[in-house]
Amino acid sequence: MNAQRPLVEVRDLKMHFPIHSGLLRRQTGAVKAVDGVTFDIYEGETLGLVGESGCGKSTCGRAVLRLYDLTSGEVVVDGRAIGTESQGSLRRMRTTMQMVFQDPQACLNPRMTVGAIIGEPLDEHTDWPRKKKRARVEELMDQVGLNRAFLNRYPHEFSGGQRQRIGIARALALKPKFIVCDEPIAALDVSIQAQVVNLLEELQDELGLTYLFISHDLSMVRHIADRVAVMYLGKVVELAPRDALYDEPLHPYTEALLSAVPEPDPAMAGRKRERIVLKGDVPSPANPPAGCNFCTRCPKVMEVCHRIDPAFREVRPGHFAACHLNDPRYGPEHSESAEPTAPEATRTQHGGTR
Amino acid sequence: MPAGDARPVLEVRDLRTVFQTRGGEVHAVNSVSFDVKPGELLGVVGESGSGKSVTMMSLVGLLPMPPAEVRGGEVLLDGEDLLKVSPARLRDVRGGEVGFIFQDPMTSLNPVFTVGFQIIEPIRRHMGLNKRQARERAVELLELVGIPGARGRLSDYPHQFSGGMRQRVMIAIALACDPKVLIADEPTTALDVTIQAQILEIVEDLRARLGMAIVWITHDLGVVAGIADRVMVMYGGQVVEHAPVHPLFNDPRHPYTRALLRTIPTVTGARADKLQVIEGQPPMLGAAPSACPFRDRCPLAFDRCHAENPLREVVAPNHDVACFHPLAHTAKEAVA
Incomplete structure (x- = not known):
């Protein structure tokens, strides 16, 4: 799988947030959230990005989609450098790259129905007639395991796992190649986490998606990722194929x-x-x-x-x-x-x- | 190692808590019984909404009433029923004999008081020390939980501490008056794994030194496997399985416990191609249970599960399970 071409190339990516202080609000320093990160993501693979909170992994994920303006460095997605694209042409590229957010409660508009939420990317990026859009929304709901009958319901009527499915369906609407999953399971219960992770894996097999999977849960990353990058304080300290990283860090x-x-390993239970x-x-x-x-x-x-x-x-x-x-x-x-x-x-x- | 013959310091019998909401009653805790002995660590595991936190908050009257209502049961702290005592006595118990560590150290410390003030407050209230003595005790406590430069940090405010440090302050406050029982409600859930490892070490160490009973609520089975003596699994407001830690992880009897153990990936050992899932959603607790709460998600459910709520039955020494299925009573490695 790794012999394929890289879909995403990140070169020396830096994302600094300025600190202003003093009477004149002059810039007195910078939070170096991401400080020189380099990696590739190959087509069809899942790159896991792990680290503690505050290490810059979410910032890195957002910068890769250029949701922030980069301080320096270069990001190439599907052959096009997005670091310096204008907002207009960036917008047209959004169909190939999408994001699934951490908190399914916060990233869904409570005043929009599920159908409207999932269909919004279609409204923005296509000129399809209403019937075609609706058919696509229903197809997406089937794909992520939501009942079609819930099309006109509102997000608050769903549980956390189902809301995350809505977020995933929205990300899939434009048939993207690359999805950044920013802690998609952190807010969910263990038994629901497994459902969402399995869904992400099934969709990857079915649609040939490429994921950047950001998480602090090392055991879940071991399950889903092909290669894993470990971040510490704005830098990638280690990047390796999954088994190499977990077996020989x-x-x-x-x-x-x-x-x-901590491991729920039966053989080890009750032992130190x-x-x-x-x-x-x-x-x-x-x-x-x-x-x-x-x-x-x-x-x-x-x-x-x-x-x-x-x-x-x-x-x-x-x-x-x-x-x-x-x-x-x-x-x-x-x-x-x-x-x-x-x-x-x-x-x-x-x-x-x- | 807890002495096997010691009398339990905390005994809970048949506790039931109900919330009155606009949409009707929610039966959050249904006939929960358990006990803890001095020096013992009881792990309580379950998904969110399974009633773990509500159970523990019911014990010392921390729930707002109304809408909450403790409908019945007994909470015996050294033989004294906490559900029947006066509010004044309950105030003595809270923070004095029963210490509480809450989940989120960001929101459970008061941002406008110094950390020192917040540690000293319960010491002066419960132990009757004067200001200087209380201050000394506070320094001692902060050193105990491993905060460097403890004396200097007493006058700092919570926002000057990191997440892990704040949780240590919470632990220091909970330990301030040498409680007999320490209730820790998801104390490490909001923390990173490396900080969690630090906190777990501190708790292990303190338990060995101070010998208090600890109730540790978590949804992380890995944490429980590492520190608990006994484990209680909750589902839908009920205790579905209760066993010493080793049998629970090696010979789980309840279908829910088994499924839960299988859904979790690990960082060592074989890696499964596909994660096992528990299909469906946790139950709504709209009424007192009349059937097994796990029936809709259970692969082994049969007629009786839909008609009756199973009671906890002893299946092995110190091991009880609330399940009708014969496999729960016999099998070691059953195909579920």
Whole structure:
């Protein structure tokens, strides 16, 4: 699947929000929400984008669709650079790229019927007669598993999972190639999450969609994504095919993140697992630390990390990481621990029953 | 490890809570019974709307009445029925003998008072310490939950703390008066996994040191698997399964528990091609239950499930299930 051409190319994307202060409201700094992110999304794949809240993953997703004006960098979607397009021609491109938002309560207009909500993109971008539009809306409702009879109901009459289905149907209306899913399941209950994720996967198989799936739920991303990018403080620290990332994380942050996920594993129930507990909080993106962004919390921090920001390198084919541990120049004595198998082996699992 | 023979510090029997709404009654809690022993951690799991939070808030009268109404049952805290005591006594219990950690640390701290004031307030109210002693105690508590520079931060306001720090402040307030029972209502749901791991460590550590009983409400089965001694699964305002943590995860008996465990993907082990789903929606709780609340989504439902509400029956030591199906009573690894 990965041998295909990239549908979305993101190059050194930066999204800074200015901070104004003082009497004259001069710009005194910037929140570096996304600070130099580079990745490709191949046609037909799902790229998972994970990270803690405030790491810039949603901003990144929105910037990729140019819902913000980029500070710098380039985004190419389906062969066209959208970073500098005028709003008018951008508008015509919206048919190929759509978004599913996090909160299905907030992103649906409470005064519009479901039919009107799903049909709105058709009103904007097509000159179809009303009958044809209605047929398309009904087709979409079938596709996402909503009863056609609910066409004239309002969003408040639906449950959270059904509302998310309405949001998905709206995103699908114009037959897009690329959909950014910004935490589509975060607001839903576990049993409903699985329904929505399965729906997204079925639609992908059926329609050949490409997803950027933004989530903080590492286990759900493992299920849905083909490749996974991990963000920390505005930067992608690791990008790898799913299994490589979950089995052999190369960046200490990914490792810590994975070990922090509590697991409902029957074999482990009632037993204690060795966790890597990170100290402290994420630094403010308005004032990131010098050197590596992660150096303030990293359990494997070295002297060089405080001075030089590690480059985002291809450590192994298809497996990128931004960490000095993987650089033979800086981490010779640490190079053993950067080997793929070593972190796995050192993470002992002692089974003291409580 | 809780002593097996200790007397429960909190015992709840047959609790029923009803909300009066314009659209009719909502029976949010139906005959819920459970107990917690000192030093024990009881996990309460369920979807939103399953009655977990309402149950716990009913215990100490935190629900606005009306529209809420506790229709019946007993809440015995060391033998004293909290549903029958005077409001003044209940105020002593709240924050004193029963500590509460709420879900959202952003909204449950008062933004216009300093953090120090909010910790000192219950200490002075319940423990009768003077200002200086209370201040010392507050510093001690903040250090206990791992806030660096605790003394200096007493005069800070909640907005100067990050989410994880605010939740620690909430924990410090809940622990302020050495409660016998700590009720934690989704304390880590609003937090990131790395911060959640920090909070879980603190709670583990505090439980070992202070030996209080903890009721931990969550919808995250992973969290429960890691910290609980016993687990209670709620669905539709009722307890459908209750067992020590190991049997619950290895030998779940109720079809809902089984389905719930199967819907969750993991970060290790085999990856399923397709997630298992529980079809359908959670039930509306418009009336007192007359049939099994899970019947419409249950793959094993049969005639009796539509006619009668199953009672909790003991199927193994300390393990009870509310299900009529024979598989719930016998099978270890059943095909459901």
